[in-house]
Amino acid sequence: MTLDTDTISLRGRIAVVTGAAQGIGAATAKALARFGADVAICDRAEEGLADTAAAVESVGRRCHREAFDVRDSQGVANFISNTAASLGAIDILVNNVGGGFHSEFAGVSEKGERALIDENFRTVTNCVRHAVGAMNDGAAIVNVTSVEAWHAAPGFAVYAAMKAAVEQFTKSMALELGGRGIRVNCVAPDMIPTPGDAELSGASGAMTDGLHPTPLRRMGTPDECASVIVFLASDMASFVTGSSIPVDGGTVAGAGWKVRLDGSFAL
Secondary structure, X not given: OOOOHHHHOOOOOEEEEEOOOXXXXXXXXXHHHXXXXXXXXXXXXXXXXXXXXXXXHHOOOOEEEEEXXXXXXXXXXXXXXXXXXXXXXXXXXXXXXXXXXXXXXXXXXXXXXXXXXXXXXXXXXXXXXXXXXXXXXXXXXXXXXXXXXOOXXXXXXXXXXXXXXXXXXXXXXXXXXXXXXXXXXXXXXXXXXXXXXXXXXXXXXOOOOOEOOOOOOOOOOHHHHHHXXXXXXOHHHOOOOOOEEEEOOOHHHHOOOEEEOOOOEEO
């Protein structure tokens, strides 16, 4: 491989992004298109999905979109089949769908637990199961997890467990699919405000008066997460598989350390 500006180009590639109506999913679909990919997108929110599709098409790329729930296995199967028929074989799959709610585990019903498992784990397995057969050799899968995969998350126990499950699933898929040259990696965002988690930031206690949100002294943006996904989807990451990259402004590295507004550190 010769390393130059073409190495990160996605021209001629077909990408699939779930949860693309807003936040990181929307930013990712737009970024992949700007780097040259045609993009298939899905979400339950039709209006936001249409806005993302318009942005993809505005840079001259093709876009296939469908509004449905990725927890529905048959819906995923239909979407993947329609994508392959409309755009071609898949080169990039970004599993972005996820979400949760704040509650101590004792207050989570069995129905609530199943909902968290379905939204944060089965959405990933559904998409991988149905997409692998429609993917080109040498393709890339990027799963969006969370830094909660790596530490305790009181009030989000099942959510965090499912994010850890996705990371473990990613490692296993990296081995199983490596023979086809398909790379499977994770990005683990934190401190990136999106419409989907607006109500969770306060409940999580992540924002504390008198302390900076991250060691970088600021919050992140969906575009900053999308940029890492573009890297992992491109030939720039051709020898990267089974890995997880925190996109968190240093919160994982900082562990329990926080930065006071005056620049000193608190533990």
